[in-house]
Amino acid sequence: MKIKKVLIANRGEIAVRIIKACHELDIKAVAVYSTADKMAMHVLQADEAYCIGPAPAAKSYLNVPALLTVAKAVQADAIHPGYGFLAENADFADACTSAGFIFIGPDGNAIRCMGDKSQARMTMLHAAVPVVPGTADLIHYIEEGELVASQIGYPVLIKATAGGGGKGMRVVENERDLKKALHEAAQEATRNFGNGGVYLEKYLTHAHHVEIQIMADSFGNVVALGERDCSTQRRHQKVIEEAPSPIIDTVMRRKMSDAAVAAAKAVQYCGAGTVEFIVDENKHFYFMEMNTRIQVEHGVSEMVTNTDLVQTQIRVAAGEPLPWSQEDIHIDGWSVECRINAEDPSNKFMPSPGKITAYVPPQGEGIRIDSCVQAGSEISPFYDSMVAKVLVKAPTRAQAIQKMIRVLDNFHIEGIQTTISLQRNILAGEVFREGKMDTNYLEEHLDEYLS
CATH class of the missing domain: 3.30.470.20 (ATP-grasp fold, B domain)
Incomplete structure (x- = not known):
């Protein structure tokens, strides 16, 4: 095993889970924590633990320079992102690799392809994997959404291409409500993901x-x-x-x-x-x-x-x-x-x-x-x-x-x-x-x- 020390770029239950796996493989586990998590279980169970910032995640668990600085200082071989936070951030995966660390996850290209839901739909179509009927690409004009919705039938589901957790998602029952829903979904997606791109799918009931x-x-x-x-x-x-x-x-x-x-x-x-x-x-x-x-x-x-x-x-x-x-x-x-x-x-x-x-x-x-x-x-x-x-x-x-x-x-x-x-x-x-x-x-x- 060429990995001897792993920095865990996360907190909570998943950090504890990764520490357990590392120890069972005889690998040193390095925890990071915010000031709010000073006495958290993942901090207490890790072999080493370092504070990387104040409580807000943007200033701690999402602080890529701080994470890489700690990883370099402790001479970690690899970085495990867990889930949430930076786990599906292609730029973070690339930054880890560029800095000389093994990223415990797929490479940035795979994350980008599958992280952008509209691009993922097109990739799956090329791979002959069945996808829900809907727009082939992002919706740029309301007329595009109206046309596809009329073809596949209401209700339809608007989804943010960079979304997750229900953000930027709207169920639309009829054509009258489509324009407003598209606008609201795009706004919510922009606030939460910095990307307002949305697409449309057939909404499957009792699924x-x-x-x-x-x-x-x-x-x-x-x-x-x-x-x-x-x-x-x-x-x-x-x-x-x-x-x-x-x-x-x-x-x-x-x-x-x-x-x-x-x-x-x-x-x-x-x-x-x-x-x-x-x-x-x-x-x-x-x-x-x-x-x-x-x-x-x-x-x-x-x-x-x-x-x-x-x-x-x-x-x-x-x-x-x-x-x-x-x-x-x-x-x-x-x-x-x-x-x-x-x-x-x-x-x-x-x-x-x-x-x-x-x-x-x-x-x-x-x-x-x-x-x-x-x-x-x-x-x-x-x-x-x-x-x-x-x-x-x-x-x-x-x-x-x-x-x-x-x-x-x-x-x-x-x-x-x-x-x-x-x-x-x-x-x-x-x-x-x-x-x-x-x-x-x-x-x-x-x-x-x-x-």
Whole structure:
């Protein structure tokens, strides 16, 4: 292993996860932190830790010169971006490489190609991967959007080409509202991403969000590690994920996996990535986007394939071939994940920062808690509100759901409000249990799960 020391350009749960992977590979882990995170868990667990700026992310975790300065000072071999922050920033990947560091992720060209959603659509069309009907390129004139919308039929979905997390996204039900929605989506995209480019797709109702986890090495090998169903969403944010998907059979899994592998090969991908698809009521699947990083929900794929994706990320970045072929990957059992956020569902999901006064996570076989907090930890208002990811594994889906309900019932957190009760209610509901939770259902029936 030519990587001996990794600087982790991130914080929170994913930084803790990467530190664990580094230590299991006998690699030194270097943490960076803002003044707000001085006593954070990733700081305490790393071999070395350095302050890179004040609390606002723009002055710390997004400060590329500061990150590279620390990496040089500690003589790091590689930089791991985690997810969020700079993880899908092509310029950062290039800057790391130019400064002599191994970037643990795909190169800047792959990130650019897949990070620009409009360009990614065109790339997938050339690779014969099915895409949702819509505009071939960005919308430059309202007439372009009107023409395509009339051809594919309403409702349509406006999406920001540089977007994510639901920003710059609008559902439009009729031609009367299209012009205003295009203007608002472009403005929101400009504010959030510095890029106001938008395009248009057919809006698929009662659809499922199913994504394929892939891993690729520098020798041209790409392996698909099954699918995850992420259809339980609120405002385009994932709430519960599971692997495999309750709507996918063996034949469809193979077809989607083949499409995901083709997508990765089309951009000469290397590292961990996720190809996201939308699946309609007739079980037709369409490419949505590719996330060129490790995903928040990677753990459910690890649990059902008995792999370690973060360790493998590091190994392939170091120039090693994949440790397994496609024939080695088998789906074993069922895994469910709940994202526990510091939010108050009963008060319009208002953030709930503050000190955690009690924190007693459940333990047992088939239970995994990926977290960055303990009793006494502070949930900062400056960053993402996720407190922990709770994962379970069981032989069947019904058993996994029931196990997760028991785990949530025994997850004791005080001092802040969390989303635990909401997630428990969703899991106990008939719609989720029957695998009928589409991407719109929770949003449309939210009040039923808040009581």
